[in-house]
Amino acid sequence: MEDLQSETESVLCSIFAEVLERDSVSVDDDFFQTGGHSLLATDLLHKVRAAFKEPRYRKLPFSQIYRTPTAAELARWLEGAVRETAPTPDWSGGGPVPLNSQQTDMLVRHVFDPDAPGQHCTLGWRVEGALDLDALRGAVRHVHQRHESLCASYRLEEQAVAEPLNVPAPGVTALEAGTPDEASAVLHAALAEPFRLEEGVIWRVVTVAVGGHTSHLIGIAAHHIAVDGWSESILAKDLGRAYHAVLTNALVLDAPAPTMARIAAASIAPVDAAELEAQRAHWRTELAGVPALEYPAAPAGAAPCAPEVLEIPLPVGCLDRVERRAEELGVTPYVALLTAYGRALAEVTGQRDFGVGTPVALRGDSALDGAVACLIDVVCMRLRLTAGASFAEEAGRVAGTVRRAFAAQDVPLAEVVQEVNPPRDRRPPLFQNMFALQNTAAAELDLTGARSEFFRPAPFGLPSELVAEIWPFRAEGPYLVVSHRPDRVPADCARLLGRRLLDELDLLAVRDQPDPS
Template sequence: MAAARPGKPALVHGPRTTTYGELDATADSWAARLAEAGAGPGSLVPILLPRGPRLVTALLAVLKTGAAYSLLDPDWPPIRLAEVCARLRAPLLVSDAPPAGPGLPAWAPPREPLPPPPGFRPAAVRGADPCTVFFTSGTTGTPKGVVSPHRATARLFRPGGFARFGADTVTALAAPVPWDAFSFELWSALLNGGTCVIVAEPYLSPAALRTAVTRHGTTTVWLTSSLFNMVVDEDPDAFTGLRQVLTGGERLSAPHVRRFLARHPGLTLLNGYGPVESTVFATTHRITAADCDRPSGIPLGRPVPGTEVCVARGDRVCAPGETGEICIAGEGLALRYLGAGALTERRFRTLRLGGRETRVYRSGDLGFLDADGLLHYLGRADRQLKVRGHRIEPAEVERGVERALPAVKYCRVLGRTDDSGTVRDLVAFCVPAQPGDPLEGAAAALHAALPAYQRPAAVVSVAGFPTTARGKLDERALLALVPGPPPAAGPPAGEPPAGGPRGADPVLRAVSGVFRSVLGREQVPLDVPFTALGGTSLDAGRVCARLTRALARPVPLSLLAAHPTAAGLAGRLRAAQPPPRPEATAGGAVPLTPLQVVYLTRHLALPGDRTSHCLLTWVVEGELDRAALRGAVRAVHRRHEALHSVYVPDPRPSALPADVPAPSLEVLPAAAGTDAAIRALRDRLRGELDPLGGEVWRTALVPVAGSRVAVFGCVVHHIAFDGWSEAVLAGDLAAAYNAAREGRKPPGPLPPSLAELHAARAGAGPAAGQLDELVRELTGVPPLAWPAGPGGQDPGGHGSGGDGAPGGREPGARERFSVSFPPGVLPGVDALAARAGVTRFAVLLSQWAASLAETTGQRDFAVGVPVAQRWAQGAERMVGCHLTVVCLRLRGAALGGDAAAVAETGRLVRRALAAQDVSFAEVLASLAPPGNHRPPVYQTLFALQDNASPRLELAGARSRFVRQPYLELPLELHSEFWPGPGGGLRLEVSFRTGAVPPGAAGELTRRLTERLHASARAEAA
């Protein structure tokens, strides 16, 4: 994949994107150095890094040496880390900050990229070779190392398997790193050319899920059933925009599944089952509403590729409907337990299946296969528990408690369930060595000895263990001894009455109230950490989800982790409270940005101008609910202040949020064919917009006669819109449409207001001297002179089919050339960028500049480059005009088209971006001689358009976005690179026919095309 699509995003982590080419090159570099340090075939290498790009790179590097990796959790206590590393007998530990105890030489991955050593080649491995070691809870009191081969993971992603995985797959990487679920999330994307969105939060909370979908286009997520239930309870609309949800790890709750299916009827929901010994999944089942009414619960499903499943009693395979132990066979099976031969022989046995002796894993799970071959789960044959997706052997926890608390003679650990029967947490019942010992300091000792998921929520001192009449442990009697929450009478010191904290602080009242509701307590102390009050990690997710709704702004899990008390969290939220809404500011007006002033000025001077019209078009196939679509338009109109504002020039250019009616959905007569419908929509949306009167967007729908197809589109004035807004608008329209169909409110949270964004930008501004520097740089830029082509025709015939050559022509307005570059062109571009230490954008701009210089014969000109300005918190969720245009003067060394030109262009780009806060209006005012008009600083625009695609995912229908040619162009020529199919690029050169001869635009397109193909050939050689 790295060779075929080196520029395609592999990992996304916050603002940082790592391409396949970058990931592969860095992993090669690290692998060579790991091999020198002792890693290689047959070795098992532990990795102790937080979830992030460095962890993924290190994992790949270990595999490239031929070794197997084992991911350790940085939050594990030192005693467990030391125990696990000793079991691995590793040559080294990959870690930035190794803890004391493991006793291994540490290898810290380099912070700066290093080139691979000459001659390095990744080691060859077979499918049966060890790939990874998963550590899970053990019945003997120590963690078990499960050695899994390469084939076990690879089998899951064969074509035509249980789920849809491809180059368009975007997966949230959010599972705890030691889990096999982390392996599933990672490889489901990377083995198929997709993208992993690395979640920074401890787990995929509703807020993190929303961000992953809306900001990064995540299509696929895996959730434990307890986490799935929490999201369904707290924020069911957080799933909107996904393509498939996989859940499991514990028995599913039918009521939660039923509510999910009703809310998201078009979303695939899969139940996945499989112990770690069978690597992620052994069976899956696509859940339907009818499954929620089965007496035995939602089925576990059928085997995944390369897997067999049976139910057995002893050595006899059970008949359909007969209960027995679930046994799993096939390529997904682990090779062995690490250093535990006897255990391996006991759990991995041989059964006669289909007339042959077959190695199987005896899972300890009870179930049956029905007459249709569906596997059903009935419980455990032993004490094993699942808590929030973690597999727990109580014996291991008991051993840990006894080891950490010397005053304990005997310990028994039980699971405490919630109303749905899911194990909520653990309780340790301890018999002290000295009767009456209060077991002081137990919490601190267990914190240091046990991983978080194994720590008991309560430690109860008992004189002995009660038994039933048959002499078995009476678990119900033990659990009845667990103390409940403190009585409600008389608040403790520092605790306000049950109605909430004293005083008028609404934030503290909200936090305290949410703490109480989640914990089910009438009172909560304000200075006691949430976990000390009995809150679990999932409870923390509920707190953050409810506060996000109550305060109408994101409250991430990391914020609660850093400020765990009600008082502390409220104080942090209060300190970060957003500024007043626009109505609280003087007159409610929000100043326009310099670029918005340009758009407003142009509208005042030329009301019929179309250069600021942004056109979006979708072809929709299926049952389109027009009433829901009208409701979606109204909902999105209310949601985004930029769409319901008036834009006025006096007393200063401002936007005023107002009660502007939403545009109506105009339904045009049916057209004879999709192309005709697109043309009709375009003609209809060419009409004027009026920012001064608050009419900044319009919508229309054109049915296609005799079909279930319609063309839907909208036009938005640039003063309230930009390229980033396309995906935001499409996502919000889809979410509101799907909500309207189901009779519910559209999902939140609301984006920031215009005033909030303006306040966030208030501290920004140009550095001293930048205006003068820009004026000096741009003084004397000559006008760009276009040569006439032969007969005014395109000399090379480089138009592209339906797009036109020129494409999408409207006489007297503008024309367009379009060229598609296959993925193989990008390696040359990226290699040149890497050698010059610049970005892909700088290489493309440099090649374009050289081509323009050759076309025009001019060695000095300027170009405008649009730059998104969405760095303020929450701005990524806003529809609006949040960008500027920087001006680069290209001359001399920047026009050679060689490596030196690329480096010089990169320097110019960096300098321009550093000065992006300088108002270009001020630059123009300083450049213009007294009494003269605007000088011709730049007449062309160049852009690498890498915004998310505007996906309109309507329930019950399929939508395809169609990017139409611009209605009009503000500049003489626009050159834009867009993402192309399969990871390639598409070049579009649009130009005004009254200014640029088609022959000149065609010559520019031809020269640039040849340059990029030449780069690809040079790299291949």
């Protein structure tokens, strides 16, 4: 290993090695080319902030890891002149707190169509064994009181704000059905009931007894403005622990959950004005003239309808082989999967230049790890693929695109759209499809005296016309899920995309192949 140049570099190398689970890391090793990815980068961020808390060091934003991914570069940045950033407001005295950009968009949509279920996030479990409804009601009350996001008023004032309310817990709606299919339909209808965000009606819990009292479906619906994918496992864990405590007359010994004021303050990235302007300039250049994605045989003038979902189990060991191949190529697993998705989508649509939306977590502060809240934004990756290029060549270019995009993620998507100012029509601007590696913890609901199995109820809406997701941590194994709006994306197109993506992953796991076209 190279001689370390400073104490800062030495500490950073130790942190890099710890996070990457390596014996040692040199000052010039690129975090993302030595096994790092976005989740590990979050861990790295927390550890670096904890180690360099003194005022002489600059406070590290998540995006900076992508701009300075080696210990040497990061040390120079941390030791650089401390630049003035906007002061973090103090909302600890109570009152409303501002919503982030995505939440603001969700609230506006809700105000214009308050009865639409398209922004409901849903979770489900199949439960076998005794289910104590009184204990479940008690657990729901505990979770409701624990997380302010679930009992708050979301409203439009001079800006979009949320304010905790003293509103009662939603209770548990207990229903019955004769067959599993009937139970699924009953649950789906109950979860679709509208919310009233201004009044603090944010979430609900529904049970459906299936043909008796030892088999149940449990469903949770919550408005997306209050929860995100990261929140799901927290919600399930808290509900299971509280259920056990109520059932056994024990105390729930949870650490306090962060308040909405703490969440709002912790989610502000410490980025100075000059850096933000550089990020805006990146987006204006990168996304200028990005073409809209056109699907083959897309129906013209079709009325909006419920999404359709295609679930495809991935072959045993597929993602392990993809991870090994990604390491060989010096890219992250996400980059390898996004490259495979882009190549598959290019083959299906015939386009090689298009935007792909990907969700990003706004959880750069460790205080947010246990927060049930909507802390996400979306970044647009512009893929420019080349006919005849090998996977390795494409992955290298996609890696650069991803690195630059994540380095500029402090500009919210809504502001990016304003900066780029693309032509507007009824379709989403910049990108009409999304890809996500859903590698957050599984939503495991541990109910004392019963067995539970997670399932995802059918969605009521989608954030884009086409959404492809890789779910690595399902109990039954990893899955590819392709969801689409049939009024924009024909079912044959979605199925073909799924098959082509599986083909790309299979080729990727075996050897580098030229573009089949």
